[in-house]
Amino acid sequence: MKQIIFATGNEGKMKEVREIMKDAGDYEIISMKEAGIKTDVEENGTSYSENALIKARAVREEAVRNGMTGFLVMSDDSGFEVDKLNKEPGIYSARYMGEDTSYDIKNAEILRRMEGVPWEDRTARFVCAIAMVGEDGREEVAEATFEGFCAYEIKGEYGFGYDPIFFVPEYGCNDAELLPEVKNSISHRAKALRMARDILADKFA
Numbered sequence: 001m002k003q004i005i006f007a008t009g010n011e012g013k014m015k016e017v018r019e020i021m022k023d024a025g026d027y028e029i030i031s032m033k034e035a036g037i038k039t040d041v042e043e044n045g046t047s048y049s050e051n052a053l054i055k056a057r058a059v060r061e062e063a064v065r066n067g068m069t070g071f072l073v074m075s076d077d078s079g080f081e082v083d084k085l086n087k088e089p090g091i092y093s094a095r096y097m098g099e100d101t102s103y104d105i106k107n108a109e110i111l112r113r114m115e116g117v118p119w120e121d122r123t124a125r126f127v128c129a130i131a132m133v134g135e136d137g138r139e140e141v142a143e144a145t146f147e148g149f150c151a152y153e154i155k156g157e158y159g160f161g162y163d164p165i166f167f168v169p170e171y172g173c174n175d176a177e178l179l180p181e182v183k184n185s186i187s188h189r190a191k192a193l194r195m196a197r198d199i200l201a202d203k204f205a
Contacts, residue, residue: 003068004029005037007059007075014074014158017074020193021186024200027072035071037062043077048091049141051077071135072204074196078128078188080162082150084121085113093162107154107165114150124150124166128188130196132204140199144191148175159183180184 004027006017013032016097021029032038041058050128056075063071069177079093089110097106114122126146151167156176163176163183170186171178184190 001026001028003027003035003071005032005035005059005063005071006030007032007055007073007074009033009040010160012019013076013189016180016184016187016189017193019180020190021197024197025205027200032059034067035063035068045077046092048077048079048127048129049143051091052129053133053139053141056131056133056139060135060137064135069135072200073131073133075131075133076128077131077190077193078126080124080126080166082114082124084117084123084124084150085110097151103164105155107162110150110162111152111154111165118148119149122150122167124148126162126166126188128192130189130192132196132199134204138204140196140203142192142195142199144188144195146186146188146191149166 002192006029007069008014018029037059038060039062041055043051045053045054052075056073060073079090081087081090129143131141148169149167151174155174156164158180159176165176166175168175179183
């Protein structure tokens with residue numbers, strides 16, 4: 001069975017990825033930790049796709065250095081964009097206000113900056129780019145968006161990150177109020193991973 005090393009240390013993200021990719025074929029999805037890979041990557045790209053590729057390439061190089069074979073690296077870069085805030089925090093979503101700052105604080109600050117902004121001007125989205133780099137260095141990228149609004153308040157107990165302040169109009173609630181199985185069928189990451197799944201079958205089989 002071929003292994004997919006997913007380049008993240010985020011347990012919530014790994015759970016989502018495994019759920020969405022469970023029917024991806026003859027692959028075992030493992031985390032960097034499970035693969036024994038430790039590498040600090042400076043994500044200095046100017047787009048989600050660039051950052052995802054930078055991370056995937058670095059993990060692939062480390063896996064080869066460690067003597068691993070029969071693997072493929074997948075990495076994502078995702079972010080939350082609020083149009084009224086010039087699409088901030090965007091590609092800096094994880095680093096917004098500092099990487100060690102809790103999302104409770106980040107979310108509260110975004111809502112503070114959006115105080116008084118009418119609903120029609122609160123358009124926002126999540127963006128996700130999934131990079132795939134094969135053992136042989138072959139590269140592919142899939143990118144998708146999840147459109148909605150910046151909510152008026154923090155709500156919901158599911159999800160992570162900016163989910164509690166992202167309003168999903170189709171369901172009339174915040175993203176963090178959606179059951180995981182619902183979110184994992186409509187989110188930016190779900191869409192990008194489904195695209196990646198098709199690319200895997202077509203170009204990496």
